[in-house]
Amino acid sequence: MQRLVLIAVPYAWLLALFLVPFAIVFKISLSDIALAIPPYTPTLDDGLATFFAALDFENFTFLASDDLYWKAYLSSLQIASVSTVLTLFVAYPIAYGMARAPQEWRPTLMMLVILPFWTSFLIRVYAWMGILSQEGFLNQFLLWTGIVGQPLTILNTNIAVYIGIVYTYLPFMILPIYAALDRLDGSLIEAAEDLGCSRFQAFWLVTIPLSRNGIIAGSFLVFIPALGEFVIPSLLGGSQTLMIGKVLWEEFFNNRDWPVASAVAVILLLILIVPIVLFQRNQQKQAEQDA
Amino acid sequence: MSRLSWFNVTSLTLGFAFLYLPMVILIIYSFNASQLVTVWAGFSTRWYGELLRNEAFLDAAWVTIKVAIMSSTLATVLGTMAAYVLVRGGRFMGRTLFSGMIYAPLVMPEVITGLSLLLLFIGIGLDRGVLTIVLAHTTFSMCFVSVVVSSRLLTFDRSLEEAALDLGCSAFDAFRLVTLPIIAPAVVSGWLLAFTLSLDDLVIASFTAGPAATTLPIKIFSAVRLGVSPEINALSTIMIAVVTVGVITASLVSKRSMVRKQKEERAAGQT
Numbered sequence: 270m271q272r273l274v275l276i277a278v279p280y281a282w283l284l285a286l287f288l289v290p291f292a293i294v295f296k297i298s299l300s301d302i303a304l305a306i307p308p309y310t311p312t313l314d315d316g317l318a319t320f321f322a323a324l325d326f327e328n329f330t331f332l333a334s335d336d337l338y339w340k341a342y343l344s345s346l347q348i349a350s351v352s353t354v355l356t357l358f359v360a361y362p363i364a365y366g367m368a369r370a371p372q373e374w375r376p377t378l379m380m381l382v383i384l385p386f387w388t389s390f391l392i393r394v395y396a397w398m399g400i401l402s403q404e405g406f407l408n409q410f411l412l413w414t415g416i417v418g419q420p421l422t423i424l425n426t427n428i429a430v431y432i433g434i435v436y437t438y439l440p441f442m443i444l445p446i447y448a449a450l451d452r453l454d455g456s457l458i459e460a461a462e463d464l465g466c467s468r469f470q471a472f473w474l475v476t477i478p479l480s481r482n483g484i485i486a487g488s489f490l491v492f493i494p495a496l497g498e499f500v501i502p503s504l505l506g507g508s509q510t511l512m513i514g515k516v517l518w519e520e521f522f523n524n525r526d527w528p529v530a531s532a533v534a535v536i537l538l539l540i541l542i543v544p545i546v547l548f549q550r551n552q553q554k555q556a557e558q559d560a
Numbered sequence: 561m562s563r564l565s566w567f568n569v570t571s572l573t574l575g576f577a578f579l580y581l582p583m584v585i586l587i588i589y590s591f592n593a594s595q596l597v598t599v600w601a602g603f604s605t606r607w608y609g610e611l612l613r614n615e616a617f618l619d620a621a622w623v624t625i626k627v628a629i630m631s632s633t634l635a636t637v638l639g640t641m642a643a644y645v646l647v648r649g650g651r652f653m654g655r656t657l658f659s660g661m662i663y664a665p666l667v668m669p670e671v672i673t674g675l676s677l678l679l680l681f682i683g684i685g686l687d688r689g690v691l692t693i694v695l696a697h698t699t700f701s702m703c704f705v706s707v708v709v710s711s712r713l714l715t716f717d718r719s720l721e722e723a724a725l726d727l728g729c730s731a732f733d734a735f736r737l738v739t740l741p742i743i744a745p746a747v748v749s750g751w752l753l754a755f756t757l758s759l760d761d762l763v764i765a766s767f768t769a770g771p772a773a774t775t776l777p778i779k780i781f782s783a784v785r786l787g788v789s790p791e792i793n794a795l796s797t798i799m800i801a802v803v804t805v806g807v808i809t810a811s812l813v814s815k816r817s818m819v820r821k822q823k824e825e826r827a828a829g830q831t
Contacts, residue, residue: 271731276652279642279702283661286699290676293683307682359578362571369568378572380811385579387803389760391777391784392796396582399589399788404598406585439579497669499763504784514671521675521767531679534672545667 298531299324309528328532338533341511342540348427348502348512349495352434356491357484359435360442364483365476367443368450379447386440393437394504401429401505425507433501438494442487449483450476482555489548496544497537513537583800590793598788607794617779617795624759624776627690631697632754638698639705639754640747644735646706647713665703673700674767681768688770696768697758704757705750712746713739745814752810756803 300309301323311323332338367378385393400406401424408420423429453476461471477484499514506512513533521530590608594601611617642662649655665673677696678688686692720742724734740747762777769775783792 272649275641276645276649276658279638279645279706280654280658282638282699282702283642283658286677286680286695287661287665290680293679294672294676297679359575362567363575366564366568366572366575369564370572371564380807381576381579384804384807385583387756387807388583389777389796389799389803391760391762391780392586392799393582395780395784395788395792395796396586398784399598399793400582400585402598402788406598409598436578436582493667494669497671499671500781504781514669517671517675518763527679530675534675537669538672541667541669548667549663 294531294534296324297528298328298535299326300528300531301327302526302528307527308525328528329536331529332532332536337511338516341513341516342536344511345496345513346540348430348434348510349492349498352431352438352495353488353492355431356435356438356442357488360439360446360487361484363439364443364446364450367447368453382440382443382447390437391500394433394500397429397433397436397505398424401432424505425510427506427510429505429507430502430510430512433505434491434495434498437501438491441490445486445490446480446483449480453479482551482558485551486548486555489544489551493541493544493548496541586793587797587800590790590797592790592793595790607790608798611791611794611798614791617776620774620776620779623690623773627693627697627765627773627775628755628758631694631701631758632751634694634698635702635705635754636747636751639702639750640709640743642702642706643708643710643713644739647710662703662706665700666707668700670761670763674764677764678767687772688768689772692768692770693765693773693775696764697754697761700764701754701757704753705747708750708753709743709746712743716742745817749810752806 297309300311302308303310311320315323363382367375367382370378398405402408403420403422403424405424407423408417411417412420423432457479458471458475461475462468466474497514498512499518502510502512502515503518506515514537517530517533517537520526520533589600591603591605592600593604593606642658646659646662674696677692677699681688681692681695720738721734724738725731729737760777761775762781765775766778766781769778780792780795783789
């Protein structure tokens with residue numbers, strides 16, 4: 270009896286507030302926009318037969334025919350992939366340095382990586398607005414040193430979006446790579462060097478392959494949330510920055526087209542299923558290796 | 561492998577500078593006397609004063625804290641139950657679906673979670689306000705709690721629970737008297753995680769909040785869309801300070817209790 274309650278309560282909660290809402294999104298993505306409350310037809314009040322008869326894939330054909338959505342999906346994929354690679358290049362040397370630091374420093378270094386994690390995401394993105402703007406801190410610094418003759422336009426471009434994603438998701442990349450490097454047996458590298466590898470060869474042939482799981486886990490942890498990102502493109506990006514999270518938001522709040530917004534969500538979900546399944550597999554494989 | 565080369569030192573220095581400089585700059589400029597955020601015009605606490613007189617921000621802050629306390633507490637209860645079911649529940653019908661529903665929200669884009677919950681609330685005719693935000697936050701943060709708690713449950717010695725059951729405890733008493741005290745640190749960090757997730761959330765709150773209830777992130781977002789403002793810098797500084805003090809205190813407390821536990825274990829080993 271106790272066991273039943275224990276299972277039923279969280280189960281029912283997730284069914285009602287996670288699964289049912291998705292069914293509703295899927296249903297509305299098959300509906301038509303209407304000037305009514307709620308702003309779509311059909312609803313269940315129309316009777317079951319008319320309800321099912323009125324559902325169609327019109328919104329999806331609309332999405333396929335309109336350039337805007339194609340470009341938004343493609344450019345989200347591009348921005349997410351490029352920033353994942355950039356994050357990896359920034360994170361790896363930091364994680365590597367942490368793994369080689371003296372044992373007694375490591376808890377402090379870990380804490381320094383995790384602390385930004387607890388700080389408001391919105392504030393961390395906002396901090397870059399003041400740095401990257403025309404008369405912002407970075408431009409003032411560059412002008413003062415004489416590196417550039419006139420201020421650079423960085424804010425409201427895709428470059429600012431890349432910087433924002435790398436900055437906010439950096440801890441997600443550092444932590445799994447650090448965990449992998451931390452477990453790495455140092456004698457393997459010594460062995461490689463004794464056997465005639467240069468330090469660079471040892472790094473490339475031993476360290477990198479042995480930290481592969483950390484690299485893969487970190488890449489997914491950056492790529493998956495970056496793909497649906499809304500805050501970063503809308504604060505740091507410009508009018509030409511197309512990301513699907515922003516498109517969905519605007520479709521819903523500005524155009525009030527709920528059926529199209531739902532269709533955009535369904536397709537985003539379908540795109541995400543691939544990396545999510547790959548990520549789960551990688552995690553499982555790693556768990557099995559550990560056990 | 562603990563010998564730092566100059567390369568390691570440089571990458572650590574640059575890396576941590578990159579992580580912390582933006583926030584340091586933000587904090588410094590919150591004490592700027594000028595209205596123009598990029599021109600330094602001397603030290604002043606003027607913006608903190610204005611912030612304290614800004615009723616809209618204070619109201620939003622109050623709503624945010626209320627929502628965070630309610631949703632994180634609910635999420636901790638539900639998440640701990642879910643973790644217990646996943647790790648100790650054995651087989652039951654629909655277990656795969658259940659674990660799927662626990663892990664899916666962790667990777668779900670916020671725009672989709674927000675949209676789907678809003679459509680649900682409208683579908684069942686629930687007025688948007690504090691209640692709907694609490695329901696939404698509880699749903700995604702209970703999954704984070706359950707991941708934190710289940711990783712602790714997986715590593716602890718089951719025989720302790722079995723011993724309690726053998727000695728005549730009911731299942732509930734065994735949980736209350738044996739399991740709960742052992743997993744307590746994980747439950748507490750789960751609560752803290754849920755609390756900060758709720759404080760921090762903009763996207764899901766924007767979908768599920770109504771005109772009756774605005775949270776601080778929504779307020780901040782609509783203000784910063786128009787550009788950088790010294791008042792927001794001051795607000796950000798306060799939030800960063802609160803989080804920093806909170807995290808450092810929490811880690812010191814847990815470190816001290818760990819040291820104490822080790823001492824006790826050593827003392828117990830000697831007798």
